[in-house]
Amino acid sequence: MRLEGSCQCGAVKFRVESPHPYPYQRCYCSICRKTQGGGGYAINLGADNATLRVTGRQHVTVYHARLKDPGDARAHRSPAERHFCGICGSALWLYDDRWPKLVHPFASAIDTDLPAAPESTHIMLAFKAPWVAVEAGPKDRRHQRYPEESIAEWHARLGLAEGSVMEQATEAEERILCRLEDIPEGGAKGFPGPPGSFVGLFAVRKDGRVHVYVNSCPHIGLPLEPLPDRFLDPRKQVIICSAHGARFRIEDGVCVTGPCIGEALEAVPVRVVDGQVVVPASAGL
Known part of the structure; x- marks a missing residue:
């Protein structure tokens, strides 16, 4: 519930x-x-x-x-x-x-x-x-x-x-995003959204956990990365938005500096099953 x-x-x-x-x-x-x-x-x-x-x-x-x-x-x-x-x-x-x-x-x-x-x-x-x-x-x-x-x-x-x-989710309600090994520890990777979606998703792997968010800045809705998979700062400590420099915590997506401080990226429920990163099929719609 x-x-x-x-x-x-x-x-x-x-x-x-x-x-x-x-x-x-x-x-x-x-x-x-x-x-x-x-x-x-x-x-x-x-x-x-x-x-x-x-x-x-x-x-x-x-x-x-x-x-x-x-x-x-x-x-x-x-x-x-x-x-x-x-x-x-x-x-x-x-x-x-x-x-x-x-x-x-x-x-x-x-x-x-x-x-x-x-x-x-x-x-x-x-x-x-x-x-x-x-x-x-x-x-x-x-x-x-x-x-x-x-x-x-x-x-x-x-x-x-x-x-x-x-x-409780069935296979029909979920989709495999990627293999866990496709996301390097301390790194990030972007993915297209489901059919009919105008926004994608991205995943960050840190300290053994995977965090998945909708690839849309809460400030004006633009994608975050300037180049494919470039979602993190050079030190790989925070998520960054290339449009206006907003910085978001990896663990919960909350903006800590920038024009949307206090707001958060839309988080996506995620689980790892047999080495596969699984998210709801509707994530990103």
């Missing part, structure tokens, strides 16, 4: 594919309560980190909570990254590089209509504030700390797991 979200002031918007979109798990820990849970708890969703696309990323700030368990001599820094809008303070998503394939959007930041959970799980009740009432249904589960059941396992147990949009 594609989720679209934003902060309250509108400076940050994002979208992500979520195979586990049911807002069922309520966390009552003090961190969630104080940073995001006005009702005494917060709800995280499960999503595919590789599909996260953000507009206005320059307004996003990251907070690492300080943790101190009973018996600890001092507090320590949590590795989890809580992403907020630096302007209005809205909590947006949580990421932890111990699980790099996952990202957890806060349900409160999602603008897409979410499905209603048939039952809930209440966790970290050992840290619940005394004034918070646990509104549990007859099928709900309660845990003093973290449950053994993950978000994905809860969805699977109830038959609600969707699988990501890319995993």
Whole structure:
């Protein structure tokens, strides 16, 4: 399920594919309560980190909570990254590089209509504030700390797991862009669009990952490259537009300098299957 979200002031918007979109798990820990849970708890969703696309990323700030368990001599820094809008303070998503394939959007930041959970799980009740009432249904589960059941396992147990949009795609819905070896590490390569398209695509391979974008500058819609496959600066650190000198981050396509700063290239979902780079058949239309 594609989720679209934003902060309250509108400076940050994002979208992500979520195979586990049911807002069922309520966390009552003090961190969630104080940073995001006005009702005494917060709800995280499960999503595919590789599909996260953000507009206005320059307004996003990251907070690492300080943790101190009973018996600890001092507090320590949590590795989890809580992403907020630096302007209005809205909590947006949580990421932890111990699980790099996952990202957890806060349900409160999602603008897409979410499905209603048939039952809930209440966790970290050992840290619940005394004034918070646990509104549990007859099928709900309660845990003093973290449950053994993950978000994905809860969805699977109830038959609600969707699988990501890319995993469900059939051959008719996708096309092979090229072989992975056709894109050199640290390099880029351009491709024509699908039949009926007026714009092409290009792919960048960096740090073992492939990023694919529509070959159209968000400023005035022109192709980016001056010569075939010349999408990167000489140091191969950023994507460049030859028309007006705009520079875009490779990892998310956000413009960091130039006339369209803060805007982003249109990202294309991509996966590598048996050494082939695969994208949706409609990419570029």
